[in-house]
Amino acid sequence: MIVLLSPLAAIGRSTLGTLAALGRLALFGGRTIGHMVKPPFYFKEILYSLINVGYLSLPVVGLTAIFTGGALALQIYSGGARFNAEAVVPQIVAIGMVRELGPVLVGLMIAARVTSSIAAEIATMKVTEQIDALVTLSTNPMQYLTVPRVLAGLLMVPILVGVGDVIGILGGYIVGTGSLGFNPATYLKNTVDFVEMRDIVSSLVKGAAFGFIATLMGCYYGINTGRGAQGVGRATKGAVEAAAILILAANFLLTSIFFSI
Amino acid sequence: MIELRNVHKSFGSNHVLRGVDLNITKGSSMVVIGGSGTGKSICLKSILGLVVHDSGTITLDGEDVKKAERDSFLARFGMLFQGGALFDSLPVWQNVAFRLLRGSLKRPKTEAREIAIEKLRRVGLKADVADLFPAELSGGMQKRVGLARAIAAEPEIIFFDEPTTGLDPIMSGVINDLIREIVVEMGATAMTITHDMSSVRAIADNVAMLHDGIIQWTGPVADMDASGDPYLEQFIHGKADGPIEAVR
Numbered sequence: 066m067i068v069l070l071s072p073l074a075a076i077g078r079s080t081l082g083t084l085a086a087l088g089r090l091a092l093f094g095g096r097t098i099g100h101m102v103k104p105p106f107y108f109k110e111i112l113y114s115l116i117n118v119g120y121l122s123l124p125v126v127g128l129t130a131i132f133t134g135g136a137l138a139l140q141i142y143s144g145g146a147r148f149n150a151e152a153v154v155p156q157i158v159a160i161g162m163v164r165e166l167g168p169v170l171v172g173l174m175i176a177a178r179v180t181s182s183i184a185a186e187i188a189t190m191k192v193t194e195q196i197d198a199l200v201t202l203s204t205n206p207m208q209y210l211t212v213p214r215v216l217a218g219l220l221m222v223p224i225l226v227g228v229g230d231v232i233g234i235l236g237g238y239i240v241g242t243g244s245l246g247f248n249p250a251t252y253l254k255n256t257v258d259f260v261e262m263r264d265i266v267s268s269l270v271k272g273a274a275f276g277f278i279a280t281l282m283g284c285y286y287g288i289n290t291g292r293g294a295q296g297v298g299r300a301t302k303g304a305v306e307a308a309a310i311l312i313l314a315a316n317f318l319l320t321s322i323f324f325s326i
Numbered sequence: 327m328i329e330l331r332n333v334h335k336s337f338g339s340n341h342v343l344r345g346v347d348l349n350i351t352k353g354s355s356m357v358v359i360g361g362s363g364t365g366k367s368i369c370l371k372s373i374l375g376l377v378v379h380d381s382g383t384i385t386l387d388g389e390d391v392k393k394a395e396r397d398s399f400l401a402r403f404g405m406l407f408q409g410g411a412l413f414d415s416l417p418v419w420q421n422v423a424f425r426l427l428r429g430s431l432k433r434p435k436t437e438a439r440e441i442a443i444e445k446l447r448r449v450g451l452k453a454d455v456a457d458l459f460p461a462e463l464s465g466g467m468q469k470r471v472g473l474a475r476a477i478a479a480e481p482e483i484i485f486f487d488e489p490t491t492g493l494d495p496i497m498s499g500v501i502n503d504l505i506r507e508i509v510v511e512m513g514a515t516a517m518t519i520t521h522d523m524s525s526v527r528a529i530a531d532n533v534a535m536l537h538d539g540i541i542q543w544t545g546p547v548a549d550m551d552a553s554g555d556p557y558l559e560q561f562i563h564g565k566a567d568g569p570i571e572a573v574r
Binding site: 190194197198202 | 351424425428430
């Protein structure tokens with residue numbers, strides 16, 4: 066009987082563990098939002114986070130977007146040729162970048178670049194007792210460390226997504242006009258005519274949601290790290306994995322909300 | 327006065343504190359000794375509220391530390407952490423003046439910097455250290471900066487967590503003397519946790535030995551050598567044989 070029940074007990078334990086972790090994460094997210102509107106505000110830390118999350122991510126976002134836009138143009142052209150639809154390259158690149166690839170790829174690049182660095186930085190602060198030191202110096206670590214980073218994610222990632230969308234479309238334009246024989250003016254006109262306001266709004270909303278998720282995961286895993294170098298490593302890995310999965314799940318959810326027929 | 331009454335703290339099945347009773351009188355220097363992993367740091371962190379104790383009471387001047395208003399409560403404390411715990415993204419002077427640059431004790435930047443440089447001088451560091459980053463300092467200098475940060479806001483109570491760990495004997499002696507001088511000069515209440523007997527003799531007015539989650543012996547430092555307590559004697563003389571198991 067015990068042999069039969071033990072797999073069920075293991076399933077039960079892991080389910081309870083997962084639900085407890087989700088509960089802790091939800092509480093952490095709720096407290097972060099609560100602290101965003103409560104003084105004191107650490108403007109210097111907010112400015113530093115805005116630069117780190119936003120401005121310093123521009124090169125990686127730009128390169129990712131331009132190569133993706135170019136590859137997308139090539140794929141649509143060669144795929145479309147099978148049913149004489151090569152002409153739709155500008156429209157599909159635009160809609161593909163703005164609705165889907167721009168936000169998702171920027172979100173994932175932010176998870177790789179920003180979530181990992183936030184998690185490693187805060188986890189190192191935890192294991193070297195810098196977080197305890199903050200508390201003894203009458204400074205709330207959530208207000209000083211978490212709020213500036215999450216606020217920067219919320220504000221800067223939508224901008225990065227917008228920039229990524231434009232650069233991705235530019236990548237498609239360069240390939241389309243440079244090697245696929247499209248007329249530049251027609252390519253641009255088709256792009257502008259085809260993208261709707263709803264596409265742009267969904268792209269920016271996704272950016273804000275992904276920025277929130279990416280920075281929150283970095284802070285959550287960093288503050289809840291285990292001991293020593295191994296703890297920091299696990300926290301960083303866990304933060305990036307959780308951020309990537311939650312970004313993809315949120316993308317599905319937001320796409321369903323914006324584009325469900 | 328700081329009073330701990332029957333304080334318990336467990337982490338899962340690991341019962342670290344099993345009923346700690348301790349009094350630290352105002353203006354005195356209490357040193358808590360004990361082997362590694364006996365709960366000295368947990369004891370100290372419980373007083374500050376960095377770790378929440380499971381049961382028992384900890385009071386500061388009669389007020390339960392769990393019910394105290396956090397900002398005003400913490401403003402009374404300074405702490406030197408074992409590894410310094412300096413913020414590596416900030417230059418030395420901003421570490422020292424951290425409390426003076428934000429919150430209720432906020433001062434103009436130039437004044438905060440002057441106070442930081444004055445505190446650095448007090449711990450034997452020159453003004454040109456002020457603009458360096460913690461990673462550019464030696465271990466001994468980092469301890470001094472940590473000490474300067476602990477005293478920057480002139481707290482009533484100062485905690486020292488393993489102040490000489492990782493330092494050579496000469497630097498340990500320098501830090502011990504500095505701690506003693508500063509505590510006497512400021513008239514502060516001090517609590518130090520250590521397993522370095524030279525620190526005990528240099529810093530303590532009173533000593534408490536923590537073992538098996540309880541205070542095994544406490545008394546004036548002058549009585550320590552003739553205590554007759556087998557735990558304390560084994561610890562002081564560093565013997566492998568005795569009531570304390572050598573392998574924990």
